[in-house]
Structures are given as C-alpha cells and as structure tokens.
Amino acid sequence: MREVGQRLLRLLGAAAALTLLVGAPTAAVAQEQRAATPVTVPALTNWAPGQVSYTISSGTRLVASGAAERRVADTLADDLRAAGHGVVPVVAGASRPGDIVIDVRPSARPTLGTEGYELGSGRRLSITGATETGAFYGTRTLLQLLAQGDRIPAGHTTDVPRYRERGVGVCACYVHVSLPWLENLVREMAYHKLNQLLLELKVKSDDHPEANTWGYYTKDEIRHLVALGDRYHVEIIPEINSPGHMDPWIENRPDLQLTDSDGARQPARLDVTQQAAFAYYTSLMDEYAQVFTSKSWHMGADEYMLGSDYAKYPQMLTYAQDKYGPNATPQDAYVDFVNRVQAYAASKGRHLRIWNDGLTGANTVPVAAGTTVEHWLNVAVKPSRLIAQGYAVMNASYSLYLVRGGFHSDTEALYDQSWDPRSFEGEKLASADGVTGAKISLWPDNGSGETENEVAVELWPALRHIAQATWGDPHPVATYAEFTARGTAVGPAPGLRDLTEVPVPDGTYTFRADGVSYRAEVRRTADGYATLRGADGCLEIRGGKLTLNAPLQPGVAATWEPCDGQNTVQRWELDPTANGYHLINAITRMALTVTDGGRVVQYPPDQHTPALWHLT
Structure with missing residues (x-):
C-alpha cells in the first residue's frame, strides 16, 4: 500500500495529495494521538480512555463464532493482509489476549441500531454490533487505527451514525x-x-x-x-x-420519443402518454x-421539460385531462408516469x-x-x-x-x-x-x-x-x-488498485498488432496515463458524433493529431496482458481494434476483440 501511496503522491503533486495519503500527522493530530484519542474519519462520536492498550501481533487471531461474524471477519482478514499485516487466521471458540473478537448481538445492543457498533481496546480488541453491518463498520474503524500504527490506545467507543443514508x-x-x-x-x-x-x-x-x-x-x-x-x-x-x-x-x-406539435421528435424524452x-x-x-x-x-x-413549454406538447394535457379530469395540468401526465x-x-x-x-x-x-x-x-x-x-x-x-x-x-x-x-x-x-x-x-x-x-x-x-x-x-x-x-x-482503504501506473518506462517503442506498425514515443502524463507521440503528432480518438464533448461512438478511428498536453483524448492506458498490451483510451474507455482493412478503431471489448500490441 505504501508503494501505491507513493505513486499517488507523484500524481497529485502539491498540497491536495496531503489530504489523501498516509504521512506524518499535523501537530494538532499528533497532540490528539498523545492524548490517546484515536483519529478516524468520520471522527468517533465518543471515546472513554481505558487502562491497557491493544497491540496487533503475529499471534493475533480473528475470533468469530457465528455465520455473520465469520463473514465480517473474513473480509477483515483480507483487508488486514492487503494493509500489510500478513495472514490473520479466523477461528471460532474462546478468545485469548491479543485476539480481535467480532460479535453480533441483536438483542443485547438495541441502542446501536442497524449500523452502530462498540469497539473496546484492551488486552483484546472487541467489536460488537447489533447487526452484521454494525460489526463491519467497527472493523473499518480498526483498519483506520491500524493504518497509524500497530498499537491502539486503551479505551472504548459507542459509535452510531446520525443519518441512515450516506452516499x-x-x-x-x-x-x-x-x-x-x-x-x-x-x-x-x-x-x-x-x-x-x-x-x-x-x-x-x-x-x-x-x-x-x-x-x-x-x-x-x-x-x-x-x-x-x-x-x-x-x-x-x-x-x-x-x-x-x-x-x-x-x-x-x-416510436417512443416525445413529439412536439411541429412533428419534431425529442430523442431524449420518452413519450409518457404511450403505454408502449x-x-x-x-x-x-x-x-x-x-x-x-x-x-x-x-x-x-x-x-x-427543461427549456421547453408544455404547450408544444398538447398530447400531455389531453392525456392528463382524460385521466384526471378537466382541472388537470400537463405536468400531471409527468407525475402520472412517475x-x-x-x-x-x-x-x-x-x-x-x-x-x-x-x-x-x-x-x-x-x-x-x-x-x-x-x-x-x-x-x-x-x-x-x-x-x-x-x-x-x-x-x-x-x-x-x-x-x-x-x-x-x-x-x-x-x-x-x-x-x-x-x-x-x-x-x-x-x-x-x-x-x-x-x-x-x-x-x-x-x-x-x-x-x-x-x-x-x-x-x-x-x-x-x-x-x-x-x-x-x-x-x-x-x-x-x-x-x-x-x-x-x-490513509487510503486497503486493497485499492493503483490506476496511475504506466507499465512501461518513458521511451520510444515500435507498436505492432495485426499487421499494423507504429513508431511512437511513450510519455507518462501527470494523471497516470501515457501519450503516444509519433512522427505525425499524437494518437487521438477524433471523429463521429460527439456526446458531452467526447467521441463516444464505437468504430471511430484513432488518428495522429497535433500534440496537445491538455487534450485528454490523447491519453491512453496501456493494459498489460500475458503476451502484450491493450490500448484503452482514457476518456472513451474503448480499446483499439484493427479491422480487416487495416484501420485502427475503437470498440467496446465485448463487440470486437481488442488488438494485442507488442512493444519493442
């Protein structure tokens, strides 16, 4: 994870990166840690200091007795491994000092609701929820604390969300x-x-x-x-x-598009007056x-009806009045559909x-x-x-x-x-x-x-x-x-994939696939993609019908255009496979394919097999 963090740090560069990556805390956070108040996001709603701190070690086990506890523990075990804590076994039965105990007690913890949890740090680390979800959220707090060191301050928290939808x-x-x-x-x-x-x-x-x-x-x-x-x-x-x-x-x-009184069809609007x-x-x-x-x-x-007048669509009023009476409005047809x-x-x-x-x-x-x-x-x-x-x-x-x-x-x-x-x-x-x-x-x-x-x-x-x-x-x-x-x-969540890694060093390569050959210089971009700079410019997807200022049509050709560092459609992901690379456009997310006629075009991978590019 630290290697991923370093790559992201290079991507984000300036101060913005400091809000994302594991690093030395500020003086205020350090003071809070010295006071034995754990640092988390979201912040704990309360914390009562205890006597004996908890330390994860090579002998730590995850104790989970029931099916719900086991599911939470299995996920936590995977995340602990991804976070660099090695293989932590999941076991049933009695706990011992140094263990992490996962417990789901529906009847004993009614104040926790469906998502709250209790976490206690001592000779053991205990996480208790009234539901599986609550216990799971306790493990997220544990992972955040372990991201700051193997020792967790002694104490106890009961942590319950204020709002049920957080999205x-x-x-x-x-x-x-x-x-x-x-x-x-x-x-x-x-x-x-x-x-x-x-x-x-x-x-x-x-x-x-x-x-x-x-x-x-x-x-x-x-x-x-x-x-x-x-x-x-x-x-x-x-x-x-x-x-x-x-x-x-x-x-x-x-046939399903709303049509105005001039006969013009609206391809973004469904005709709500049609049963079809x-x-x-x-x-x-x-x-x-x-x-x-x-x-x-x-x-x-x-x-x-953004930017439009209901009067241009008389069928809306007719539909509404037919169904709801003479006082109905055109908007009633819309609400009726809802x-x-x-x-x-x-x-x-x-x-x-x-x-x-x-x-x-x-x-x-x-x-x-x-x-x-x-x-x-x-x-x-x-x-x-x-x-x-x-x-x-x-x-x-x-x-x-x-x-x-x-x-x-x-x-x-x-x-x-x-x-x-x-x-x-x-x-x-x-x-x-x-x-x-x-x-x-x-x-x-x-x-x-x-x-x-x-x-x-x-x-x-x-x-x-x-x-x-x-x-x-x-x-x-x-x-x-x-x-x-x-x-x-x-820091970042355990198990994140580094999507900013370019798998080949900057340099000039020959790209070969299905009878097509390019000579191009690979240059890594600040956001973790690559530009391909050839003798006639940079490789780009250009043409077709633009959607939201992007060439999103399948079958649009890749062409060499004047290089422009701000042009995101000139950025490429080199996706490694066992025998070569797929070239995926950073914006359209379609892969380059070579047609029977030798044209290089973009297609979704399930429509046409992506070309396998060999680099030398």
Missing part, C-alpha cells in the same frame, strides 16, 4: 467509468462508512439490443460490482433516468433486477427515488406516498414542504457536485460553514426530521474535461467530508487543515 452518486451514463475505478470507490466508501452508491448507468440489454451503443456494462460486470458492494455493505442503487435523459436508450427508437413507453421502461427495470440486489430503484425524473413506475417498483419489492426539480407545484396529482425525493435544485416546492407532505428527503445539493471538467464542490468552504444535511439549496431546516441523509454527485457534463484519475483527486476530500457530515459532528476539529490531516493519518 455517492455517479453518472456513468454517457461517458463510461471503468470497473476498477468503481471498485476503488466502493472500497473507499466502505472505509469511511458510506453506505449508498447511486449509479446511473446502462446495462447491456438482451431484450433491447438496439440500445446497446457504447456506454454500457455487461451483466457479469455488474454482478461482480454488486457482489463487492454487498461484501462491503455498500448498497448499489441503479438508476435509469426517465422520462427525460432517455437518449442512451431510445435514440434508435423514434411505460412497458419499455418497466422491461428495463426487470432486466436490471437480474443483476442488482438493491431494494431501491432510482428513476431520475429530472429535467424532463406514479406508475412507483407502483411497478413497489410490486417488485422496490422503493422509488426521484430528483426534486420536476415537482414545481404545477401538478394537481401528488407524487405517490413512499417515494424518496433527492433535493438538488431550488424550485418552488421546498424541502420543508416535501417533508410536511410525508416524503423522505435526501440532500443532494448542487453545492455537493463534482462536474467533470466543470464545477467542483468547495469542500473547504463547506467544512468551515459546518455544513450538514439540513442545509439544502434554498432552505436551511431547523430539524433533521424527515431528512434521510446526503450524497455527493459526480456528473460527466464535459466528458473530455477530466480523466477518471483527475476526478479522483477532487473526489477523495469531498468523500471524506460527506462521510463526516452524515455520520457525526460536521465540524469535529477547528480547521479544515486539521480535518484533512485526519484523512492523511488514516
């Missing part, structure tokens, strides 16, 4: 996000006790192959990611945004149920989530009870009104956004303001009643604006802040510098 949202919907990057995110989330990863993404469809343009994940990839989330107690909640933002799905289905559109959407929900285990379903429901999806989700045992911006108050039909509203935009219907109407509300404020190549959340300012989940866009609530929690959101609005590795630099401080603000005191130490020093002390 990160990722739109992997247009610009693909690599599976290893998402796996790293799951591990980092769990390490900081975040419990929801809300993913807007496309799963490759068996029922609707016409929708399988790039940007999708295979079902096996999702099963793998969901299994990791289940193991690390991160619920992965899928989203197919609808009835707006549906172009990834219906760009080749004009509802049937299409619910069939996608059924396919997702094959690979996602979450009991929640996110349908988005945002920005459906409610039908809610009813369908409920029939399958799933809970519906939507964004708030479509709830402008122009509807006469209320959104169905039991729907969670994620509030991101200040519109007429405020969070307090939604809560008064009985809806659960999650804080997904725009101030918590990280937009790829655009707006980045000002984490330091939020910390200094003691931001907490009661602070919505347009309203600060006096009480947390009805507020489920909060999440940060990652959006790909400028797809080529930043690479995944660059996004990570901005993400980790924001992730630690949202973890703190949703678990406990939003301002546990006096300054932001002291808070980031805590992140430095606990």
Whole structure:
C-alpha cells in the first residue's frame, strides 16, 4: 500500500495529495494521538480512555463464532493482509489476549441500531454490533487505527451514525467509468462508512439490443460490482433516468420519443402518454433486477421539460385531462408516469427515488406516498414542504457536485460553514426530521474535461467530508487543515488498485498488432496515463458524433493529431496482458481494434476483440 501511496503522491503533486495519503500527522493530530484519542474519519462520536492498550501481533487471531461474524471477519482478514499485516487466521471458540473478537448481538445492543457498533481496546480488541453491518463498520474503524500504527490506545467507543443514508452518486451514463475505478470507490466508501452508491448507468440489454451503443456494462460486470458492494455493505442503487435523459436508450427508437406539435421528435424524452413507453421502461427495470440486489430503484425524473413549454406538447394535457379530469395540468401526465413506475417498483419489492426539480407545484396529482425525493435544485416546492407532505428527503445539493471538467464542490468552504444535511439549496431546516441523509454527485457534463484519475483527486476530500457530515459532528476539529490531516493519518482503504501506473518506462517503442506498425514515443502524463507521440503528432480518438464533448461512438478511428498536453483524448492506458498490451483510451474507455482493412478503431471489448500490441 505504501508503494501505491507513493505513486499517488507523484500524481497529485502539491498540497491536495496531503489530504489523501498516509504521512506524518499535523501537530494538532499528533497532540490528539498523545492524548490517546484515536483519529478516524468520520471522527468517533465518543471515546472513554481505558487502562491497557491493544497491540496487533503475529499471534493475533480473528475470533468469530457465528455465520455473520465469520463473514465480517473474513473480509477483515483480507483487508488486514492487503494493509500489510500478513495472514490473520479466523477461528471460532474462546478468545485469548491479543485476539480481535467480532460479535453480533441483536438483542443485547438495541441502542446501536442497524449500523452502530462498540469497539473496546484492551488486552483484546472487541467489536460488537447489533447487526452484521454494525460489526463491519467497527472493523473499518480498526483498519483506520491500524493504518497509524500497530498499537491502539486503551479505551472504548459507542459509535452510531446520525443519518441512515450516506452516499455517492455517479453518472456513468454517457461517458463510461471503468470497473476498477468503481471498485476503488466502493472500497473507499466502505472505509469511511458510506453506505449508498447511486449509479446511473446502462446495462447491456438482451431484450433491447438496439440500445446497446457504447456506454454500457455487461451483466457479469455488474454482478461482480454488486457482489463487492454487498461484501462491503455498500448498497448499489441503479438508476435509469426517465422520462427525460432517455437518449442512451431510445435514440434508435423514434416510436417512443416525445413529439412536439411541429412533428419534431425529442430523442431524449420518452413519450409518457404511450403505454408502449411505460412497458419499455418497466422491461428495463426487470432486466436490471437480474443483476442488482438493491431494494431501491432510482428513476431520475429530472429535467424532463427543461427549456421547453408544455404547450408544444398538447398530447400531455389531453392525456392528463382524460385521466384526471378537466382541472388537470400537463405536468400531471409527468407525475402520472412517475406514479406508475412507483407502483411497478413497489410490486417488485422496490422503493422509488426521484430528483426534486420536476415537482414545481404545477401538478394537481401528488407524487405517490413512499417515494424518496433527492433535493438538488431550488424550485418552488421546498424541502420543508416535501417533508410536511410525508416524503423522505435526501440532500443532494448542487453545492455537493463534482462536474467533470466543470464545477467542483468547495469542500473547504463547506467544512468551515459546518455544513450538514439540513442545509439544502434554498432552505436551511431547523430539524433533521424527515431528512434521510446526503450524497455527493459526480456528473460527466464535459466528458473530455477530466480523466477518471483527475476526478479522483477532487473526489477523495469531498468523500471524506460527506462521510463526516452524515455520520457525526460536521465540524469535529477547528480547521479544515486539521480535518484533512485526519484523512492523511488514516490513509487510503486497503486493497485499492493503483490506476496511475504506466507499465512501461518513458521511451520510444515500435507498436505492432495485426499487421499494423507504429513508431511512437511513450510519455507518462501527470494523471497516470501515457501519450503516444509519433512522427505525425499524437494518437487521438477524433471523429463521429460527439456526446458531452467526447467521441463516444464505437468504430471511430484513432488518428495522429497535433500534440496537445491538455487534450485528454490523447491519453491512453496501456493494459498489460500475458503476451502484450491493450490500448484503452482514457476518456472513451474503448480499446483499439484493427479491422480487416487495416484501420485502427475503437470498440467496446465485448463487440470486437481488442488488438494485442507488442512493444519493442
């Protein structure tokens, strides 16, 4: 892990890196450690000093008697090994001094709720939860303490979260996000006790192959990611945004697109007045149920009529009045679609989530009870009104956004303001009643604006802040510098993959694959990719229809263009295989393939076998 940290340090360079990596704590953190108060993120909600400290050693065992305890202990054993503590055996039976004891006691610990835990440090290290999840979170605290040394101060804590939803949202919907990057995110989330990863993404469809343009994940990839989330107690909640933002799905289905009064079709808008559109959407929900285990379903429901006038779509008003009477409004047709999806989700045992911006108050039909509203935009219907109407509300404020190549959340300012989940866009609530929690959101609005590795630099401080603000005191130490020093002390999660490593040294190579030969200089980029500089410029993906400023169409050719250090589409990942390398574009995440005609083009790896490049 220290080697990974050093590579990341080179990537991040300046002071931002100090908030991420293991290193010497500041004076304030050192003073806290001397006072025997353990340093964690989120900060412990309480700590009672004890008499005898605990030290992990070569004789340490993980004692786990039941099935739930065994699952927690097995995961902890893997993470201890990844963190450099060697093989720690998992055993049943009586404990002895030096052991780590995992215990799940549902009836004996009612005050812990579903996610709280107790941790005691003495001759033994004990972790007790009322549930498996609670015990798991206790092991995350243990790992953070061990990241700072083998000795853990004597004492005891009872640690319970303030909010039940603590999340990160990722739109992997247009610009693909690599599976290893998402796996790293799951591990980092769990390490900081975040419990929801809300993913807007496309799963490759068996029922609707016409929708399988790039940007999708295979079902096996999702099963793998969901299994990791289940193991690390991160619920992965899928989203197919609808009835707006549906172009990834219906760009080749004009029959389902909303049509205006001039006959112009809207490829991003599903026609909610058609039963066929509802049937299409619910069939996608059924396919997702094959690979996602979450009991929640996110349908988005945002920005459906953004920049448009309902009057241009008279069929909306006709549909609403036919169903709800003469006083109905066009927006009632939109709410009707939301409610039908809610009813369908409920029939399958799933809970519906939507964004708030479509709830402008122009509807006469209320959104169905039991729907969670994620509030991101200040519109007429405020969070307090939604809560008064009985809806659960999650804080997904725009101030918590990280937009790829655009707006980045000002984490330091939020910390200094003691931001907490009661602070919505347009309203600060006096009480947390009805507020489920909060999440940060990652959006790909400028797809080529930043690479995944660059996004990570901005993400980790924001992730630690949202973890703190949703678990406990939003301002546990006096300054932001002291808070980031805590992140430095606990370091990265065990088991993270280093995604910044270039497997070949800088230099000039001949690239050969399937009859094609390039002579190019490999130069490592600051964010951990490589540029390939040839006699005619740098290798780049250029052409085709741009989506969010990125060339995301399969089959687009790789060409030599003037070198530009700021052009992220000129950056490449050299993915090593047993006999060579695959060349994967840093933005499109597609691999280069050589066609029968000798053209070098990008394709998803499950559509065309990536070319195997030999370097000499």
